Amino acid sequence: MRNQLSKIILILAAVVVSLIFLYPTYQDYQFRKKLSSLSGQDSISYLEQNQEAILNAKLKRIKLGLDLQGGMRVVLEVDVIQLIDDIAKNKDDNFAAIIKEVRSEASTNDESVIPIFGRKFQQRGIRLSRYFGNIRDADNAVLSYLNGETEKAVDRAIEIVRNRVDQYRVSEPNIQKQGTRRIIVELPGVKDEREVQTLLQGTAKLEFRLLRDPAIAYRVMQSIDDFLAGKVSADTAAASKTAKKEEKPKDALDDLLAGNKPASSDTSKEAQFMKQHPFFSYVSPDQRNTGEGYVLDINRDRVMRLIARPDVQRILPIDFEFLWSAKTDLSPDGKKFYRIYAVKRVPELTGGVVVNARASVDPNDNRPIVNMEMNAEGSREWARITGANVNKRIAITLDNAVFSAPTVINKIVGGHSQITGMESPNEARLLEIVLRAGALPAPVSIIEQRSVGASLGEDSIRSGLNSTLWAVILTVLFMLFYYHNAGAMADVALVFNILFLLGVMAGFSATLTLPGIAGVVLTLGIAVDANVLINERVREELAGGKTLRAAVDAGYSKAFSAIFDSNVTTFLTGVVLYQFGSGPVQGFALTLMIGIVASMFSAIVITHVIFNIMMDKGLSPNFG
Amino acid sequence: MQLFKKTNIDFMGKRNTMYFASTIIIVIGMISLFVKGIDYGIDFRGGTEIVISFANTPDYGQIRSALGTINYGDSEIKSFGNERTILIRTTKQGEGMTIANTIMDGLRSNLADKSFQVLRTDKIGPKIGKELRRDAMYAVMASLFVILAYVAIRYKFSYGMGGVLALFHDVLLTLGILSLLNGVTPWLNLEITQEIIAAFLTIIGLSINDTVVVFDRIRENTKIYRSLSLGEVMNRSLNDTLSRTIITSGTILIVLLVLLFLGGEVTRGFAFTLTVGIITGTYSSIYIASAIVLDNSLRKKKE
Numbered sequence: 001m002r003n004q005l006s007k008i009i010l011i012l013a014a015v016v017v018s019l020i021f022l023y024p025t026y027q028d029y030q031f032r033k034k035l036s037s038l039s040g041q042d043s044i045s046y047l048e049q050n051q052e053a054i055l056n057a058k059l060k061r062i063k064l065g066l067d068l069q070g071g072m073r074v075v076l077e078v079d080v081i082q083l084i085d086d087i088a089k090n091k092d093d094n095f096a097a098i099i100k101e102v103r104s105e106a107s108t109n110d111e112s113v114i115p116i117f118g119r120k121f122q123q124r125g126i127r128l129s130r131y132f133g134n135i136r137d138a139d140n141a142v143l144s145y146l147n148g149e150t151e152k153a154v155d156r157a158i159e160i161v162r163n164r165v166d167q168y169r170v171s172e173p174n175i176q177k178q179g180t181r182r183i184i185v186e187l188p189g190v191k192d193e194r195e196v197q198t199l200l201q202g203t204a205k206l207e208f209r210l211l212r213d214p215a216i217a218y219r220v221m222q223s224i225d226d227f228l229a230g231k232v233s234a235d236t237a238a239a240s241k242t243a244k245k246e247e248k249p250k251d252a253l254d255d256l257l258a259g260n261k262p263a264s265s266d267t268s269k270e271a272q273f274m275k276q277h278p279f280f281s282y283v284s285p286d287q288r289n290t291g292e293g294y295v296l297d298i299n300r301d302r303v304m305r306l307i308a309r310p311d312v313q314r315i316l317p318i319d320f321e322f323l324w325s326a327k328t329d330l331s332p333d334g335k336k337f338y339r340i341y342a343v344k345r346v347p348e349l350t351g352g353v354v355v356n357a358r359a360s361v362d363p364n365d366n367r368p369i370v371n372m373e374m375n376a377e378g379s380r381e382w383a384r385i386t387g388a389n390v391n392k393r394i395a396i397t398l399d400n401a402v403f404s405a406p407t408v409i410n411k412i413v414g415g416h417s418q419i420t421g422m423e424s425p426n427e428a429r430l431l432e433i434v435l436r437a438g439a440l441p442a443p444v445s446i447i448e449q450r451s452v453g454a455s456l457g458e459d460s461i462r463s464g465l466n467s468t469l470w471a472v473i474l475t476v477l478f479m480l481f482y483y484h485n486a487g488a489m490a491d492v493a494l495v496f497n498i499l500f501l502l503g504v505m506a507g508f509s510a511t512l513t514l515p516g517i518a519g520v521v522l523t524l525g526i527a528v529d530a531n532v533l534i535n536e537r538v539r540e541e542l543a544g545g546k547t548l549r550a551a552v553d554a555g556y557s558k559a560f561s562a563i564f565d566s567n568v569t570t571f572l573t574g575v576v577l578y579q580f581g582s583g584p585v586q587g588f589a590l591t592l593m594i595g596i597v598a599s600m601f602s603a604i605v606i607t608h609v610i611f612n613i614m615m616d617k618g619l620s621p622n623f624g
Numbered sequence: 625m626q627l628f629k630k631t632n633i634d635f636m637g638k639r640n641t642m643y644f645a646s647t648i649i650i651v652i653g654m655i656s657l658f659v660k661g662i663d664y665g666i667d668f669r670g671g672t673e674i675v676i677s678f679a680n681t682p683d684y685g686q687i688r689s690a691l692g693t694i695n696y697g698d699s700e701i702k703s704f705g706n707e708r709t710i711l712i713r714t715t716k717q718g719e720g721m722t723i724a725n726t727i728m729d730g731l732r733s734n735l736a737d738k739s740f741q742v743l744r745t746d747k748i749g750p751k752i753g754k755e756l757r758r759d760a761m762y763a764v765m766a767s768l769f770v771i772l773a774y775v776a777i778r779y780k781f782s783y784g785m786g787g788v789l790a791l792f793h794d795v796l797l798t799l800g801i802l803s804l805l806n807g808v809t810p811w812l813n814l815e816i817t818q819e820i821i822a823a824f825l826t827i828i829g830l831s832i833n834d835t836v837v838v839f840d841r842i843r844e845n846t847k848i849y850r851s852l853s854l855g856e857v858m859n860r861s862l863n864d865t866l867s868r869t870i871i872t873s874g875t876i877l878i879v880l881l882v883l884l885f886l887g888g889e890v891t892r893g894f895a896f897t898l899t900v901g902i903i904t905g906t907y908s909s910i911y912i913a914s915a916i917v918l919d920n921s922l923r924k925k926k927e
Binding site: 067075077445446448449450451453459460462463464466467470471474478479514515517518521525526529532536539540543558561562565566567568572574576577579580581585588589592 | 742748759826833836868871872875878883894
């Protein structure tokens with residue numbers, strides 16, 4: 001009984017940890033059930049009230065792979081030939097001919113593009129420096145420069161895609177770099193082909209937009225707040241007044257804002273504020289009078305809906321638009337928030353004029369900075385714009401998301417600008433990428449695209465769950481039938497095993513794919529094996545004339561080496577599978593590996609403890 | 625309950641018969657592999673694949689002629705899981721999803737029955753297919769090597785060899801059977817996809833699992849029965865572990881059969897491959913792996 005206690009504690013700890021990890025998945029399931037049972041307005045208000053909890057559960061649950069929930073998986077590859085063509089200078093017929101040759105050779109050959117490209121030039125005796133970099137650069141230097149540019153193009157493409165996916169509010173996207181030139185993008189729930197085109201292809205739109213005067217920005221926010229609260233200011237037209245009167249009672253959101261929340265005493269003040277300031281409850285204007293507004297991450301969708309309302313759009317001044325910051329910041333109390341900026345609708349300049357951008361460090365104070373260069377035409381315009389707007393702010397936007405909004409310090413002549421005020425080198429690097437996206441597109445091509453319809457996903461889930469259920473039932477019955485109460489013990493271990501497997505998966509936020517379900521089913525077989533090995537061994541020892549307790553102990557200790565070695569070899573194939581496989585196959589490998597570890601624990605530790613407890617209590621387990 | 629009382633089967637004595645039987649089956653499979661070949665799925669070939677389901681059983685002739693009018697008449701059309709769902713596949717390559725869109729537009733405008741719904745579209749570029757084939761081969765080779773190393777370290781090198789040769793046997797035999805049975809019934813689609821590669825690696829994992837349990841017992845019995853010859857110790861060990869081998873494989877087989885019949889068409893090929901693999905893996909753990917170790921040690925003694 002001495003070491004029994006520590007084992008029991010270990011088992012209980014494992015159970016508790018698994019349950020804690022699994023709780024968000026359960027919660028998420030409950031929320032979904034609740035939401036689908038509610039209709040229209042009720043579901044919106046339920047969503048609003050529990051937004052934080054729902055988001056939290058969603059983040060921590062076991063995720064479903066694309067094959068189970070439907071969606072789109074796209075693999076993009078940077079088109080290196082196109083990129084080389086884009087950055088070459090002084091292009092002539094010779095160059096065009098070489099590009100054509102390289103393109104045809106690369107399509108039939110596994111060799112990567114840049115060495116082929118270098119070889120072609122060598123064969124013709126043309127120096128690469130004629131088209132790239134400095135005239136005195138050696139070929140090798142140019143080639144490594146091109147390699148570097150390729151990698152930068154991948155980073156740029158990732159940033160562009162991530163930015164758009166964020167702006168379009170695709171939920172739970174997964175964007176990953178694969179190797180040096182590829183990007184994997186997974187978009188659950190996205191079904192429309194055209195949606196993917198807008199998200200992943202086409203040139204990114206870099207713009208410089210003048211911020212509206214902070215006083216005006218604040219006044220507009222105030223008038224939106226007044227309008228939503230029903231206190232329409234004099235300058236808004238009567239038309240919007242009548243529109244408001246008709247629409248207001250129907251609007252679920254307004255009903256909610258007007259106080260659908262339970263008015264208990266401590267929240268009544270808050271409810272009162274919400275009622276009077278429906279806009280400012282969610283948007284806090286910057287107290288330092290910058291004209292920016294802060295919106296908590298969880299409120300963003302709500303505020304987007306508010307601003308997009310046609311009646312709200314009608315009270316905005318001409319040439320006025322709210323744009324969102326591209327990234328969230330952290331507030332002092334650790335909450336994520338976005339900024340909204342009031343900008344002019346018409347951009348001052350578009351990004352095509354940017355020739356180069358480079359993040360570096362200010363030698364004077366070691367702060368991160370970004371140096372930006374423009375072409376001649378852009379420089380002239382830039383000098384005029386900056387000259388006319390000294391001490392005003394200009395937002396740098398990519399696909400309508402604001403990445404930075406620096407203040408113009410003086411008129412910039414000659415096209416060399418320095419942007420300061422970044423908080424970290426990473427922020428500066430991001431801005432460099434964004435600015436370059438305007439200068440140099442990142443040509444990407446889709447090399448793999450898979451879409452799974454949600455209905456196929458539903459079918460897959462149903463048959464997956466069905467087969468798992470049947471597999472469990474049959475296995476449990478068989479063990480019970482063949483080993484009697486030793487079999488029941490194995491069944492208990494099996495249940496623990498499933499619990500641990502799912503718990504660990506939830507803990508890792510692993511993704512459950514269809515092959516993953518197959519992995520779970522297969523793990524059941526493996527879990528049973530360990531118990532079979534032990535039970536057979538105990539039977540042998542009993543047949544050899546040992547007492548029950550001696551036979552059980554001998555059975556466990558002798559079976560251990562076989563269980564260990566055989567599981568290690570299977571585990572190793574799981575590792576290999578995980579290493580070489582992709583997507584769904586990795587999901588399978590992961591569940592297999594977790595399952596093997598869990599099954600060894602449940603078979604060796606749990607059942608042994610139960611047998612010992614039974615024998616301590618004077619019961620004699622029956623090995624069939 | 626006990627299915628197997630104490631058995632005393634002379635497994636090692638039958639090893640030449642079993643070698644012969646295995647060779648015959650493998651040779652038949654290999655002939656099929658060379659004559660009929662093996663069907664690579666879209667993952668390994670590249671191209672575009674669309675799965676659509678109709679409300680009623682579609683007429684293949686109409687689909688083919690609809691595809692013919694847009695110059696996709698040479699596409700492959702086959703049923704996918706049930707008769708109302710079909711898979712259309714072409715190895716033609718195009719930018720983005722243009723080919724899938726062309727095919728869908730073509731079907732929409734040329735088919736009388738417009739009740740279909742797109743379940744899945746896959747487009748794989750030509751390079752990816754090549755890379756996946758390479759990775760799959762590396763994966764199988766790497767796992768065999770890792771197993772050889774582990775078993776050689778924990779036991780003896782000849783045991784590692786015996787185990788890995790038995791695995792080769794399992795892989796070749798299963799591959800041959802896949803080649804033989806592919807296309808026999810529309811219910812069962814046995815193309816080589818990434819999932820099938822995963823199935824092969826699982827077969828490798830489970831088969832070596834069985835083999836190692838036997839090896840473990842041989843190691844133990846060698847210490848106990850010092851007077852017996854290696855062949856006798858092996859027979860004894862195989863008999864000792866026979867009950868466990870059959871029960872475990874049987875349980876896994878039950879699970880796999882459930883997956884095969886209830887798991888839906890997406891995992892069907894996977895489950896079938898595993899089912900064949902488990903059977904051959906169990907057989908090779910009993911008759912092949914130890915036999916190779918025995919023959920190896922007998923040959924060494926002669927020298």
